[in-house]
Every structure is written in structure tokens, then in C-alpha cells.
Amino acid sequence: MSSNSTTSTSQLLPPPGMNFLVVIDEALPFLMIGSTMGAVLFAMLLALFFFSTPSLRVKPIFILNVIVILLGLVGATFNIYMEIQTLGMPGMSLPYQTILTMSTINDITPLLVDCILLLRLAAVFPRHQTPPFIWLVIMGIPVLVKVGRAANFVFFLVYEIRDINNLVKSKNGVGSASILLTVLPNVKIEWILQVFDDLFSSGLFLWRIYRDGMFETGQSVSDKIKQLFWISTYNFVFPVLLSIAQITIYIVNEANYLTALYIEEANFYLTIMGLVFATVWAAEGQWQDARCVKNAGAVQMSSVRFAAGGRELDGSEGGTQISQGPTQAMFTTMPPFWKVRE
Numbered sequence: 001m002s003s004n005s006t007t008s009t010s011q012l013l014p015p016p017g018m019n020f021l022v023v024i025d026e027a028l029p030f031l032m033i034g035s036t037m038g039a040v041l042f043a044m045l046l047a048l049f050f051f052s053t054p055s056l057r058v059k060p061i062f063i064l065n066v067i068v069i070l071l072g073l074v075g076a077t078f079n080i081y082m083e084i085q086t087l088g089m090p091g092m093s094l095p096y097q098t099i100l101t102m103s104t105i106n107d108i109t110p111l112l113v114d115c116i117l118l119l120r121l122a123a124v125f126p127r128h129q130t131p132p133f134i135w136l137v138i139m140g141i142p143v144l145v146k147v148g149r150a151a152n153f154v155f156f157l158v159y160e161i162r163d164i165n166n167l168v169k170s171k172n173g174v175g176s177a178s179i180l181l182t183v184l185p186n187v188k189i190e191w192i193l194q195v196f197d198d199l200f201s202s203g204l205f206l207w208r209i210y211r212d213g214m215f216e217t218g219q220s221v222s223d224k225i226k227q228l229f230w231i232s233t234y235n236f237v238f239p240v241l242l243s244i245a246q247i248t249i250y251i252v253n254e255a256n257y258l259t260a261l262y263i264e265e266a267n268f269y270l271t272i273m274g275l276v277f278a279t280v281w282a283a284e285g286q287w288q289d290a291r292c293v294k295n296a297g298a299v300q301m302s303s304v305r306f307a308a309g310g311r312e313l314d315g316s317e318g319g320t321q322i323s324q325g326p327t328q329a330m331f332t333t334m335p336p337f338w339k340v341r342e
Helices: 002-012 021-051 060-088 096-124 132-162 164-169 173-183 186-212 221-252 254-296
Strands: 303-305 311-314 321-323 339-341
Touching (some): 021 254, 096 132, 096 254, 132 186, 221 254
Antiparallel strands (some): 303 339, 311 321
16 A cells, blocks of 8 residues: 555656646746846836936835835745745745735735826826816725725735635645635725726826827827827726736636736736836936036026926027916926927
8 A cells, every 4th residue: 555655646746857847837927027027127216216306306206106116126026936936846835924925015016006196197187276076076086996995905915814824735826826816806806996996097197188288389199199109008008908808818717817817917017117117207308307407507498397387388589488387296297298398
């Protein structure tokens, strides 16, 4: 009997020097996503500090962007660690602290990203320029959605802590994620609420930009459409489409949960990149303006961005004409192409 048991066990194990193919197939995509996306986030962090001005670095929008990038880098580090552990020692259980930390980062980061989008929405709908009821509706709906997402995350975390032993027994991060996805409704609820949140906030933001024509004067319609296309692609299209894709794939066939998790992992990083890209773009424009002023030794800047109380309409020798414009908050929440050149 002992001999038979030994023989059957040895047949289940891979040859010496080899690993479980199923483990490699599941873990390798996560490892590739985490390593490549983490490298891009690190480069964006350097670009954000390089192009930013001292005045921009103390603003809440910049600080929140830095926090989001750091969370993404921590998430990428944990992801790489978990998959390397899985590939190197597939029979060893992951520490429960690692599983809890990874789950917290994956849930908190998208919520923080949408909070930054809410700040941008508030910038294009100033309270003193928007009717009170409309302003409450525009701000209230996304706030309520975020409160619901936060409550959903708390319930999710409580269950995860309660059943942490089952998650640790799964031996790898993919197994833990599959248990949470197939057993709990919280993950699917978060996906759906995130899609609605992005659709509402980003849709209103883009509509306001298009309606008010916040572009350079004298631009052709094709140039305006091109600029609107890029900002919508990075901040709206990619995150929403990927979120819808992961929900659809899982609903159509729950056996494809692994594909949905791959898409969710990629969407986690792309959402951060899209948000930070707009901030880097704006910071780069302000950095160029600062260099132009310093090199020319002139008081007047070569290009004027949204500032408190107005914007430049005419840069003729007769003087600068100022019209009522958005608030100072838009100075740090909008890309640099929303400016008026002389």
C-alpha cells in the first residue's frame, strides 16, 4: 500500500527541474502585466516631478496623483512578488498579510482615482457659476456612488479577513482571487459601480469641455476633435471599455474568470496612467511657460492658461482683454491645450 501511494504521488509531480504548467500559464500573464506596467508608472512618476513647477507640487491634485502612482507601484511590487513566489514554490502558501494588502490596494486605488476625477468635475462646474440644484445633483450622485463603493469594500474586507485561512490554502494569488470572485458578489458590484462612476463623471467632464469650447482660439474643428479624442481616450474610453469587457466576459461564462482578472489587472494600471497622463501633460505645458518667461526675461507669458477670474482673448499691443473664466482650480486640473495663444 505504501508503495502504491508513493508511485501515485510521484506521477502527479512534474519531473525534476520542471514546474507545473498550469501554474505557469496562470501566473505568467500577471507577472508580465505587473512588471511592464510598473516600469511605465515609475517613468511617469519621474516625468511628473520633472515637468511640474514648485507651485504645482503643493496643490492637492498633484499630491493625489503622486499617491495614486505610489499605490500603483506598490501594487505592482506585490504582484511581482506573489507571482515569483508562485512560480518558484507552487506548493507553498502565500502569507495572509500579502493577500490582504494586495486586495486593499486593488480596491482603494480605483476609488482614489475616481475621487480625483470628481475634483476635475468640480473644477469645470464651479459652485458659484452653477445653479444650486444642478450643482448638488452633479456632485451628489458621484459622491453617493463612492460612499457605496467604500461600504462595499468594507464588507469585502471583513469577509476576506474572516475566511483568510481558505484563501491561504489556495497556494497562489490566482487561486485566492478566483475564490473571492466566484463566491462573493462584492467584486462584481465594485466593477458595475466603477463603470457607472466613470461614465457619469468623465461624460459630464468631456461634455462641459466640448460645450464651452475650452480650446485654443483659431483652432479648426478637426484640431478640437483630435484633442478631445485624446483626452477622452486616456481618461474615459480605455477604463470604461475594459471595465465593461471584464464584466461581460465573466457574466457570459463564469469559467472565464481568469480572463476577466487579467483584464482587471491591466485596467488597474491603465486607469492610473490615463489620469496621470493628463496631469503630466498640463505640468509640461506650465514648465514650458516658466522656461519661456525665464529665458526671455519678460513679464508676459507666451501662452495663457486658465487662471482665477478670466482668460486672455486678445494679445494685441492695445492690451489684454479679460473675460470671465473658470476658477483657479482648473489651472491644475486641465491639460495644457486649453489655453489661448497670442
